Amino acid sequence: MTALLAAAIASEAASLPLVPPLLLAPGIDVVGSSAFGFLPGVTLVALGSALVEFLQPVNLLDVFLNGLAKSALYIMIAVGLTLIFGLMGVLNFAHGSFTMIGAYLGGLILVLTVSGATGGLARIGLFLVGVLVVFGVLAGLGGVLEVGLIRPLYDRSPVYQILLTFGLTLVLDELVRIVVSLYGLQPISDWQNVFGTRPAFIASSLGLGPVDVPGLALFQIAFGVVTVGAVWAFLTRTRYGLIVRAGSEDPEMTEALGIDVRRVFTVVFALGAGIAGVAGVLLMWDPVWGASVPLAAETLLPAFVVVIVGGLGTFRGTVVAGVLVGMVDAAMTWWFQNAISFTGLPQITIFLILVIVLIARPQGLFGVEGVGGH
């Protein structure tokens, strides 16, 4: 999450003049440090006044909208993972790599097709074309990998599937690194040209009542809502979705009813990989994430958090957990920018959510006991 931190620091610098005079009053040391530097020398008074500031409706609305955008991203990242785990019990470590490949592929399509003269709507259209292409390519890749590599492992302990997908991550990341550096790009930093393909209204902020909302955030929220709706409709309104749900519930019974569960596995793995790729396409326009090779690890960990917090394999849980994590992330980013100088605050909170949920409710918020080796 290097990019996230860098952006957070940058925005902190930008927002400094906005810190209310109250916080800068003498005696209240906002960014000072105590003996243990991480425990910021923020006094209770400062925390209190920051809380008052935080609770101002304008700030709350701002945090809420940012939180929704982040939630949309987290859900996008995690949905594929949860589908795959729910049906097959495979914790796919290569998920982040699929997202990263999606970001690069989507970026490639847009960089090749968008020129300076392309209008805003045309860019959105090309973006959607990119989404379709990336979905197709990654679904194909996912299907091939499932049939060729993961299928032989179903009768072994689930640990081997974790190990195999972990190995896949190494291979995929390194391959992308080779290809990317072949074209003279820096694999570890964001692909800057992609940001240039954003339509004007996404790159700018829109005044929405009292707050300024980045167009990108609105776009992400809309995209997330559409994806969640589509996946939900697929799972509950189509025959194949019914089969997928039945397979998650009881694979043996499903098989007994004459359904080729193995083929359903392949389809769902392909679907999950495809959605991961689409999430990558969405992330490539966001300067906090961007298309880079480390994006794989940056997205994999939050995806795990969301999936585990929601309860492994439940779609509803993933959506709720995604919103929870997104909101907490947005709130903690605000606190980091305004009151607490510890740089890792949003991230550490996300992982703390994971730990606390697992301690308090091991099966996750909506999980059913008995899934995932309990």
Add this chain to the structure above:
Amino acid sequence: MAINPNHGSDPETNSGDEQSGADPETANGADADGGTESGVGTEADGGAEADPPAGRQAEPESGLESETAPTAETGTRSVEESGTLAWPARYARDHLVHIAVLAVLLLYPGVYALLIDSPLRSELVALLPEVETMIAVFYFGLFAMSFDFISGYTGYLDFGHAVFYGTGAYVVLLAGSGKVPLLPAETPFVLLLVLAGLLAATLASLIGALSFRLSGVYFAMITLGFGQVVYVFVRGWEFIGSNPRDGLAVSERSGFEIGVPFVDSLSLAIGQLTGDEFSVLATTLSTSEVSYYLVGLVVLVCYLAMQRIIHSPFGRVMVAIRENEDRAAAIGYNTFRYKLGAFAISGFFAAIAGGLFAGFQRAATPDSSFFFLVTGDALLAAIIGGFGTLAGPLYGRLFDEGVREFLSKAGEGGGLLPYLREHLSEATLGTDLVGGITVQGAIETFLNGHASLYIGALFVLFVLFVPDGLLGAIRARLGGPIAKRLPDRIGERLPERFERYWKALER
């Protein structure tokens, strides 16, 4: 979550055979040496017993066949013989392989120095790992072994193991730069290691107390969560320095010395720049070589300690937990306590490994010590070397580092490209392959510094086809630990071969 269900049971059944030696059918059946081969061998031998001279004359080639396949007869005999051996001889025999491995490791720096002066210099520089690389193999191998100790033996995959490695490294570095209250910067390194180990064991008990209520994927995830919490915390911990993401380096303190604490004459410092040299018998060991032996010594002691624990009743319970936790609990073991104990021990040794890493490198970053991909590296080493074999991860790491060094960029220990540069002409290297990419360009793009790709691919192949890893696969083939089985197999064949030659001479 049972990993490698074969491992726990295999040695038991085989050692049973070995001791009883009464049932020739079982002894032959348990031999993992391919079906067809041993079939032919037994047949030939059956003939030989009935009518030795005729059998030999009729099938002159069959001698070769039966040599590769031990027979029930000779197997029984060798066991009887070994029963009459005095115990020191038997002990030495059982540890012949260990002694051989130790001897190779002991001689390696000297042999390496000799070999790179030989005519095959450039080939060997390209192929053999440097002494410095071997030091890294040692300390990281210890970390991988400690990972195997908890994950390979109890079956609980700990994705946050890097926390303990990082704890070890940071304790040493913080204390070494005098940042820990009550601990002077010049505190003996060995004490720091023990201290780091105890701290990590405490930390492991805390994390374990919360995590061992879960199992399977959930355990892997909660430990990953804890690991990342600590990682993010350390990365932003301003106590460490103005830029905690760059980690910590020790500048003032003299070299970290391994030996008897507070006795200067009995301890030597490690590290490439700050280490001691040591003169013995007209040869002088360089700083790297001194570090090699000292780090190796600590790793050996830790390995022996872990090996001892694995083979104690405590270790048996760990294996029982891996094989069937419910049953272990039903027998009356408090599995939670055993798991917690194993976790603390594993954390202790992981911290020692981290401390050695920090002591040798004198610097560490959060990404090289606390990050979850560090655990991933240990996992890699453990799987390639053999999960649940304890010594395997060290070989796995050797393999891993060997490939990495072979494909490293120039100036990082030599490897393929420097070798090719030396031996191929400019014209060959400059040849266009496809689309304006030269041979050299292709090597630089696809091989150099991209060892992860090939190691990842190998790892996938290992998971698919050799799930027991290097050591595990050899053990399965021999039907027991190598040190126990190899002398037996050699012992089974040598007398037989001797006898055959003798008979041939008589005729």
